[in-house]
Amino acid sequence: MSKLPKNVKIVEVSPRDGLQNEKQLIDLSTKLSLIERLGNSGIKNIEVTGFVSPKWIPQLADSSELCKNLIRKKNINYSALTPNIKGMELAIAGNIKEVAVFTAASESFTKKNINCTIKESLQRFKPVIELAKQHGIIVRGYVSCVLGCPYEGQVDTHKVAEVTEQLFKLGCYEVSLGDTIGTGTPSAAKNMLLACMNIAPLEKLALHFHNTYGQALANIYACLELGANIIDASVAGLGGCPYAKGASGNIATEDVVYMLNGMNIDTGIDFKKLVETGQWISQKLQTENNSQVGKALI
Ligand code: HMG
Ligand code: MG
Numbered sequence: 001m002s003k004l005p006k007n008v009k010i011v012e013v014s015p016r017d018g019l020q021n022e023k024q025l026i027d028l029s030t031k032l033s034l035i036e037r038l039g040n041s042g043i044k045n046i047e048v049t050g051f052v053s054p055k056w057i058p059q060l061a062d063s064s065e066l067c068k069n070l071i072r073k074k075n076i077n078y079s080a081l082t083p084n085i086k087g088m089e090l091a092i093a094g095n096i097k098e099v100a101v102f103t104a105a106s107e108s109f110t111k112k113n114i115n116c117t118i119k120e121s122l123q124r125f126k127p128v129i130e131l132a133k134q135h136g137i138i139v140r141g142y143v144s145c146v147l148g149c150p151y152e153g154q155v156d157t158h159k160v161a162e163v164t165e166q167l168f169k170l171g172c173y174e175v176s177l178g179d180t181i182g183t184g185t186p187s188a189a190k191n192m193l194l195a196c197m198n199i200a201p202l203e204k205l206a207l208h209f210h211n212t213y214g215q216a217l218a219n220i221y222a223c224l225e226l227g228a229n230i231i232d233a234s235v236a237g238l239g240g241c242p243y244a245k246g247a248s249g250n251i252a253t254e255d256v257v258y259m260l261n262g263m264n265i266d267t268g269i270d271f272k273k274l275v276e277t278g279q280w281i282s283q284k285l286q287t288e289n290n291s292q293v294g295k296a297l298i
Helices: 014-021 030-040 064-069 086-093 109-113 116-136 157-170 186-197 216-224 253-262 271-285 293-295
Strands: 007-012 043-051 076-082 098-104 138-144 173-181 204-209 230-233
Touching: 014 030, 014 043, 030 043, 030 064, 030 138, 030 271, 043 064, 064 086, 064 204, 086 109, 086 116, 086 293, 098 109, 098 157, 109 116, 109 138, 116 138, 116 157, 138 157, 157 173, 157 186, 157 271, 173 186, 173 230, 186 216, 204 216, 216 253, 230 253, 253 271, 271 293
Parallel strands: 007 043, 007 230, 043 076, 076 098, 098 138, 138 173, 173 204, 204 230
Antiparallel strands: none
16 A cells, blocks of 8 residues: 655755766855755755765865855755765864765675775764764765665665664664665665665655666655655756766756655645756756756746
8 A cells, every 4th residue: 555655855965966976177156056046945955065085076175165155044954975084074164964974785886985895884984973973963874776786786675774774773863775876666666665664764764866777756656655755856867976887867856846746745845946946057067957847847
């Protein structure tokens, strides 16, 4: 039986996941304007940057500068990635109140992305999360490659659930399940989510689906039927992971909100302003708008 939710929390990841993968360097004022426009569209959770090594991700080298110049609205949660203590210290200095640690269900991807094993990554997160707690900062966890790995192919759902469980044990309040390369299909997405639901309630599990194979919306719908109610998305479908070759953007926020609106599932987002934001950033970056809905409405 379908357990469709009444409300969905949208986590907008375009300023981080979207922009980390752009070839051209994007100026700070464009980033700040994107975040402001997203906030004005009614989005309450925005992942604004990553405190990662600038050698690894040059696009986010301005993370501290961005935090200094960010005009924060009271009711918006601005979050950032922190892979290690150094990142956490920078996040504290940047007055960030929610951070995210990130690992994967695949060893090869973890090595390529954060230069350690899964076990080492979890050990590394322990002091990061402790430090966050001392500063009243909440921590989200990411598991990448939950429906396939660019290096290892198929990924066992038990491994996904195991890593997810470890992240909760370390103190994450929510874990986001990443189909990093977008190869998942609806039944696989459902089975993966069911495996994670054995260890955590749905209110703590987010869907982070990239749309590389055009399956993300179908996968989200399949998981909504189980009651999933947290969705990561990126305006204009911006994004991808530099350590997953060929990985394209996340599902476009416009496409998710259009579908949810049609199903009477509330997100609190102003759809018109959201679509305008997608068109604005696509024009600014001179890239194709990867939202089907955004394209249809131009
Ligand atoms: P490393 O090279 O093993 O680390 O990188 P290190 O500790 O040896 O440091 C190397 C250098 O980086 C040093 O500088 C450090 O100071 C510096 P040097 O002495 O050579 O001048 N450094 C830092 N600088 C700024 N901020 C930091 C930091 N840490 C070290 N936090 C590390 C290890 C984890 C740092 C590196 O691998 C890294 O930054 N990786 C990030 C990769 C990344 O951001 N990937 C994309 C995000 S994940 C993703 O997209 C997936 C997701 O969307 C979900 C999904 O779709 O599946 C979340
Ligand atoms: Mg991602």
